Amino acid sequence: MPEQTEGNATTGTRRAMRLGVAGPVGTGKSTLIATLCRELADELSMAVVTNDIYTDEDARLLRAAGVLPIERIHAVETGACPHTAIRDDVTPNLLAVEDLEAEFAPLDLVVVESGGDNLTATFSPALADAQIFCLDVAGGGDVARKGGPGIERADLLVVNKTDLAPHVGVDAEQMVTDAKASRGGLPVLALSQHDEVSIKALAGWVHQVLADYRSGTHVPRDPGPMAPHSHADGTTHTHEGGEDGHEHA
Amino acid sequence: MSTGLGTLLLADARLPVGGHTYSAGLEPALLDGLPVERIPAYIEARMRTVGLAEAAASVLAYRAVGGAFVPGRIEAGPEGLGVDADALADVHEALLARSPSAPLREISGLLGRGLVRLADRLWPEHPAVKALRTLGRAPQRPIALGVVAAVMGSEEAEVARVSLYDDAQTVASAALKLAPVDPVDAAGWVLGAEGVISSVVAEALAVEGIDDLPARTAPQIEGWSLEHQVKTRRIFVA
Numbered sequence A: 001m002p003e004q005t006e007g008n009a010t011t012g013t014r015r016a017m018r019l020g021v022a023g024p025v026g027t028g029k030s031t032l033i034a035t036l037c038r039e040l041a042d043e044l045s046m047a048v049v050t051n052d053i054y055t056d057e058d059a060r061l062l063r064a065a066g067v068l069p070i071e072r073i074h075a076v077e078t079g080a081c082p083h084t085a086i087r088d089d090v091t092p093n094l095l096a097v098e099d100l101e102a103e104f105a106p107l108d109l110v111v112v113e114s115g116g117d118n119l120t121a122t123f124s125p126a127l128a129d130a131q132i133f134c135l136d137v138a139g140g141g142d143v144a145r146k147g148g149p150g151i152e153r154a155d156l157l158v159v160n161k162t163d164l165a166p167h168v169g170v171d172a173e174q175m176v177t178d179a180k181a182s183r184g185g186l187p188v189l190a191l192s193q194h195d196e197v198s199i200k201a202l203a204g205w206v207h208q209v210l211a212d213y214r215s216g217t218h219v220p221r222d223p224g225p226m227a228p229h230s231h232a233d234g235t236t237h238t239h240e241g242g243e244d245g246h247e248h249a
Numbered sequence B: 001m002s003t004g005l006g007t008l009l010l011a012d013a014r015l016p017v018g019g020h021t022y023s024a025g026l027e028p029a030l031l032d033g034l035p036v037e038r039i040p041a042y043i044e045a046r047m048r049t050v051g052l053a054e055a056a057a058s059v060l061a062y063r064a065v066g067g068a069f070v071p072g073r074i075e076a077g078p079e080g081l082g083v084d085a086d087a088l089a090d091v092h093e094a095l096l097a098r099s100p101s102a103p104l105r106e107i108s109g110l111l112g113r114g115l116v117r118l119a120d121r122l123w124p125e126h127p128a129v130k131a132l133r134t135l136g137r138a139p140q141r142p143i144a145l146g147v148v149a150a151v152m153g154s155e156e157a158e159v160a161r162v163s164l165y166d167d168a169q170t171v172a173s174a175a176l177k178l179a180p181v182d183p184v185d186a187a188g189w190v191l192g193a194e195g196v197i198s199s200v201v202a203e204a205l206a207v208e209g210i211d212d213l214p215a216r217t218a219p220q221i222e223g224w225s226l227e228h229q230v231k232t233r234r235i236f237v238a
Helices: A029-040 A057-065 A082-086 A091-103 A149-153 A162-168 A172-181 A196-215 B005-010 B026-031 B036-064 B085-097 B102-122 B127-133 B141-151 B156-178 B183-192 B194-206 B219-229
Strands: A017-022 A046-052 A073-077 A109-113 A130-136 A156-160 A188-190
Touching: A017 A029, A017 A196, A029 A046, A029 A057, A029 A109, A029 A130, A029 A196, A046 A057, A046 A082, A046 A091, A057 A073, A073 A091, A082 A091, A091 A109, A091 B102, A130 A149, A156 A172, A156 A196, A162 A172, A172 A188, A188 A196, B005 B141, B005 B156, B026 B036, B026 B156, B026 B219, B036 B085, B036 B141, B036 B156, B036 B183, B036 B194, B036 B219, B085 B127, B085 B141, B102 B127, B102 B141, B102 B219, B127 B141, B141 B156, B156 B183, B156 B194
Parallel strands: A017 A109, A017 A130, A046 A073, A046 A109, A130 A156, A156 A188
Antiparallel strands: none
16 A cells, blocks of 8 residues: 555654664764663654664664564664665665564654764655764764764754763864754754763653654754755755755756 | 666666665675676576576566567556456466575565555556555565566566566676675676576566466575575675
């Protein structure tokens, strides 16, 4: 039957919200997802899809963490194309999400973890209703300032491992300030596994987006891939979600 | 007659149906010691075995939904005259019976689901797509391919050729991720398979029904697929 694409109170349907987590390798995406499961799984019916590049390491990490029943964690092999699997051809991930939704209906939240990729990889709105982009202080304090579609336009930017900042010579507060400056008011969260307040803030953000999604006020946005650019007539703008209909020569 | 865009789309790896997760068995083959220089022979072995069975099944599926405009066969049109859901189900069953490896049936079903998703979105009301849906949510890829090709107006020889080309190209493309291969060499392997593909296309088109649908499999490839299924370190699902 025709695919169910809507999922909010406006249309009367109720499919789970799909939350993407992207960001470079090693920034703490799997741990962030384990944290979300630990914080939310008591209240929400959840499932996770991991996209490992070479192993099912991420799925195993989550299963070993014991934060979610293992049958609710599916690993998708991406054929060494982690960016393709969340952007140009999301089919394998959508099938995995649909399997989980069918098996554990009704689900509230499906988290899709991108295989760690570069700064330009973001989720297609065809796969994720909302997305978190994850950086960490150990990746360098200037990364947030350099920007990119995920950093600038993901629904939430996480600056992770802030407890490591003194050890890697990075000013975490400055990094958050730089990130905020490039995001036009979109939220930035400084996260540490050792900072319970930050963890609660993360869980609170997910609750809020889920509430907005269900009430129909959350609109999936496409963070990338186009960067703001200028035209010969001197105007500067961004392309978001296809709402801009002009043509490029 | 020129090749339609539909046929080109089906032959294009950029068609969003999940093909990038599949190596057509090459990953386990290389892991078991297949030398890189034998990959062209591996491609040919696939063409002559599973390639023929799948291409012939695609052609039968195409005919079952009235895709064939070839004189003497079912007269059909874009409105779906000649769609025979029972015949399509028979072809699907016959192909399943010729696919002994459970993991290979599974990946074929995943790739089939990708094509079903495409068909559901683009032609939700087409009688051939409705017939495809009666096979469950994960029909084998060759069956879905034959149906989608029929809906897009491909000729039946193109259906067989696309099925075989896609298999050869899947191996060649996966090789670039798995071994130190020059992409130009990989393109050369695919072109080098043209002779065998043409002869297998002719064999596939000569198949008249499920009774003479070839049951050729490659036991080594089946065995590798079983080993690969339980590996924890792998790039491709199969």
